Amino acid sequence: MWDQGLEQEWAELMRMALAGDSGAYRQFLLCVTPHLRAMARSRCRTLGAPDSETEDIVQEVLLAIHLKRGSWDSSRPIGPWIGAIVRNKIIDALRRRGRRTNVPIEDVMDTLAAEEQSGGLTQLDIDSHLATLKRRQQDIVRSISIDGDSIRETASRFKMTEGAVRVALHRALKSLAQLCRIQST
């Protein structure tokens, strides 16, 4: 899929990263990102998704690579491993999108105007949505998404690692998104 020398370099960086070298890990993520972006962009174009979606997919792929980095067998080439993760996440993203967009316009024409009027979320909506989350997730979403604190501040306030905060936020936003989708259909 990629140039062999390139893959070998990535594999070397990832091996160092898994041994605890955070500089090498940062380098690895920076090196693969343009390639992930190119893949995500071409996929989005062929499937008619807007370019704005590309960066979301890139970030989701990066997060998945991060969370699943232990699943790479370091004696094997890294290209197919990255490729499989990208594929999985792109399918994920497009499936989500598909559910939102594959609705004939006739079906929603009557409700479009009404929907626009009730566009924003009221405080009540926010509270009731947040109430569906776990306690700690609520605190984190409130802190970051509503009060606008940084991940670092939030992490030190709740005495968690930044990674844990990021993962909790990611999961919380995912379940909120799902909730909104269910309610809007």
Place this chain on the structure above:
Amino acid sequence: MRTEDLIDRLALDPPPRFGFGTVFLAATLLSILVAGVVFLAVIGVRPDIGLAAESARFLFKFVATIPLALGALGVALRLSRPGMAAGGWRLVLGAVPVLLATAVALELHQVPASLWQSRLVGANAGFCLGLIPLMAFGPLVLLITVMRRGAPERPALAGGFAGLAAGGIAATFYALHCPDDSPLFLAAWYSAAVLLMGVAGCLAGRRFLRW
């Protein structure tokens, strides 16, 4: 969030302490231990084990169940890693039905037709269907839990093989207890119990192994 910021933050996380292979191996050993404890606590080894150990039919049970467990474990491990195919373990697993079919054919050839039914029904088929899943439950939970750290591209399929592996481990222990040694019994009831675990694993995989 800008992608560069995300990268900076991700890079600060320490790497996982153990590789996936190590954790999977640990879960496998623990699964065997858990199934063994349930086995000893609930049923135990059959009383005539010394005599049975000399019979080819008794020994054949392990020729089927051990490759089943090993093959399914190997495939489950490989399928938990993105970008890997099932590989050679598939052949180990695939050998099991072939072995079983051969043994069934030999049994039908050796034993008069009038005994087929009693061999097939055995002494405690219900026991077999209940106890194998009972002993396989702990291993399945352990394997699925560990596989959540992996990233199976096909969660239901990977879960299914974890189920077969759990069933294989349980069936190996159960074979030490079960007085029915005929391949006919093995092919009917052991298979049913193990396939049941495979289905349970599929469902668990679909539910818990998505990422």
